[in-house]
Amino acid sequence: MKKRLIIIGIVALLVCVGLSGCNQISNPLTTDKTLPRGIKVTGDTGQIEIVNHQMVKRKYLQIASTSDKFSDYKDTFREEVPYELNISDINSNLSKRKSICDSYFTKNYWTVWNNNYTGYTSHLGLVYHVDGYSSDNTVTSLIVTGTAKNIGTEFLNTPYIIVNFYNANGAWLASQTANKNNVPSGYTWNFRVDYSGEFRNDVSYISFEVKAKPYG
Numbered sequence: 001m002k003k004r005l006i007i008i009g010i011v012a013l014l015v016c017v018g019l020s021g022c023n024q025i026s027n028p029l030t031t032d033k034t035l036p037r038g039i040k041v042t043g044d045t046g047q048i049e050i051v052n053h054q055m056v057k058r059k060y061l062q063i064a065s066t067s068d069k070f071s072d073y074k075d076t077f078r079e080e081v082p083y084e085l086n087i088s089d090i091n092s093n094l095s096k097r098k099s100i101c102d103s104y105f106t107k108n109y110w111t112v113w114n115n116n117y118t119g120y121t122s123h124l125g126l127v128y129h130v131d132g133y134s135s136d137n138t139v140t141s142l143i144v145t146g147t148a149k150n151i152g153t154e155f156l157n158t159p160y161i162i163v164n165f166y167n168a169n170g171a172w173l174a175s176q177t178a179n180k181n182n183v184p185s186g187y188t189w190n191f192r193v194d195y196s197g198e199f200r201n202d203v204s205y206i207s208f209e210v211k212a213k214p215y216g
Contacts, residue, residue, distance in 0.1 A: 040207040046152065048159055048210035051188060053146030055206060057083035061135045063105060065128040068119070075128050079104040080140055090133050141196040142203055144176075149188040152212065156183040160211040161191045165203045173199040 033041045041050055058080040067073035081104055090097050097117045105111065110123040119129040144163045150156050159180055165173045176193035183189055195203070 035208075039205070041210060042207070043162075043210040044152075044212040045210060047150065047154070047156070047212040048161075049149045049151045050161075050208055050210070051147040051149050053144060053208075056143045056145075057139050057203075058141045058143065059083045059085075059135055059138060060140055061085070061087065061100070061104065061133065063133055064131045065119070066131055068127045068129055070126075073126065073128075075122070077105050077109055079108065081135070083139060085135075087133050087135060139201045139203075141194055142200055143192065143194050144206060145190070145192045147188050147190055148180075148210070150183045150185050153185050154212075155185060156212055157181065158213065159183055159189075160209075161193075162209040162211065163193045163195075164207045164209065165195060165199070166205055166207070167199070167202045168204040173197075173202060 031045055033045045035041060035050060035053075039053075059082075060078050061081045063077040065075045065077075067075070081100070085100075087096075087100070090100065094116065098113075101113055101117050101120075106113070111120040113120045117130075119127065121127050142165070146161075148159070148161055150159070161178045161180075162175055163177075164175045167173055174195060174197050176195050178191040178193050180189045180191065
């Protein structure tokens with residue numbers, strides 16, 4: 001009788017352990033999800049949802065110019081712009097030239113452009129004419145921005161959004177982390193990570209890992 005009770009107890013214990021394992025595997029708080037374009041989200045997906053996101057690659061655009069009065073006075077502007085920005089027609093397309101100059105080369109340099117955006121007056125009062133625009137195909141940085149939401153029932157003290165970067169062959173290259181403090185249930189927040197590491201030119205796609213609590 002004692003042997004039978006021991007056997008029954010062992011079987012019951014094994015069943016409990018098995019069920020516990022099954023519950024852990026199928027935990028709805030940690031179910032992997034897939035966003036549009038096949039982007040994976042892992043981690044605490046039952047508590048944090050990636051509502052939207054975008055990845056922007058950036059490159060340098062450079063403007064070289066010369067003083068109208070002193071030919072030895074050279075000036076160079078260099079700013080990051082979207083990688084897809086096409087400047088092939090910038091010399092003939094006034095509206096594009098105006099948009100680019102106003103967007104990237106006015107506020108940071110305190111310049112006043114002429115009507116045709118072919119020259120400008122510097123903050124020192126010197127007048128310059130633009131010699132040319134140039135850019136290359138080197139990625140200077142990648143910026144991932146988006147919105148996340150606390151879809152769980154608990155208050156999140158320090159949720160984390162981890163962005164993983166991969167090359168075209170699926171090899172992991174790097175990761176960057178953004179965190180937020182004090183997010184009530186049902187609320188959203190914006191996140192951003194920047195990556196300018198040595199593998200930035202090789203990045204092809206990303207994935208997300210979300211954590212409802214700090215590491216540990």
